[in-house]
Amino acid sequence: MISLQFLLTAFxxxxxxxxxxxxxxxxxLGQGRRAAFWAALGCTFGIVPHLAAAVLGLAAVLHTSALLFQLxxxxGVAYLLWLAWQALRGGGALRISADRKAPEPWAIxxxxxxINILNPKLSIFFLALLPPFLSGAPESATAEMLLLGAVFMIMTFAVFVLYGAFAASARDMILxxxxxxxxxxxxxxxxxAALGARLALERA
Structure with missing residues (x-):
C-alpha cells in the first residue's frame, strides 16, 4: 500500500x-512566508473534493460526462485568467508591491x-494514480484510498510550504x-494565462 514506489511517484x-x-x-514573493503557508494550505484542501470523487466513483462520471467536464x-480557465489579471492590475490580489497590505489568511x-477544486483533471488523476497501489482487497479499498490520498496531501502541503518559504526568502531582494x-x-x-490556455485544451 504505502510503498516506496508510491512515495516516489507522489513526490x-x-x-x-x-x-x-x-x-x-x-x-x-508578494506577501511573505506566513501568507505562503496559507496558500499551501488552501492548495492542499483543494485536493479533498477530487480525492472524495475518486473514492466515491464520481471521477468516472466526470470522465464520461463531456458536459460536466467542460463546465x-x-x-477553472476563467479563474486562472482572473488570477493573471490580479497579477497585473494595480492593487490586484497577486500583484507584488512594496506598499501593499496583505489580505486575510482566509482569502489566500x-x-x-x-485553483485545485476547479481543475477537473485532478479527479481523474486520483482515479488513475491510487488503484495500482491498493492491496486488492475489496473490503478495505475505500480505507486504503483515503490513506494514500491523505499521504499525498501531507506531501503536497510540506513541499508547497518549502516552495513558499524559498520564495519568501527572496522577497526583500525583489521588493x-x-x-x-x-x-x-x-x-x-x-x-x-498559459496554464489557463493549457487547461482549456484538456480533454476528459
Missing amino acids: VVVVAPGTGVVYTLAIG VKFA TRRGAL SSERAMRWFNRSFAAIF
Whole structure:
C-alpha cells in the first residue's frame, strides 16, 4: 500500500510545477512566508473534493460526462485568467508591491483551494494514480484510498510550504527593485494565462 514506489511517484507529482506551485510562489514573493503557508494550505484542501470523487466513483462520471467536464474545466480557465489579471492590475490580489497590505489568511486559502477544486483533471488523476497501489482487497479499498490520498496531501502541503518559504526568502531582494517587481508581476500573469490556455485544451 504505502510503498516506496508510491512515495516516489507522489513526490514527483507534487514537486512538478503546476498551478498550485505557481500560486504559492507568487504569494510567497508578494506577501511573505506566513501568507505562503496559507496558500499551501488552501492548495492542499483543494485536493479533498477530487480525492472524495475518486473514492466515491464520481471521477468516472466526470470522465464520461463531456458536459460536466467542460463546465468545470472552463470555470477553472476563467479563474486562472482572473488570477493573471490580479497579477497585473494595480492593487490586484497577486500583484507584488512594496506598499501593499496583505489580505486575510482566509482569502489566500480560499483562492488556493479554488485553483485545485476547479481543475477537473485532478479527479481523474486520483482515479488513475491510487488503484495500482491498493492491496486488492475489496473490503478495505475505500480505507486504503483515503490513506494514500491523505499521504499525498501531507506531501503536497510540506513541499508547497518549502516552495513558499524559498520564495519568501527572496522577497526583500525583489521588493528593493521596481524593475524586478514589474518583471515578476508580468511573468506570473503570463504563467497563469498559459496554464489557463493549457487547461482549456484538456480533454476528459
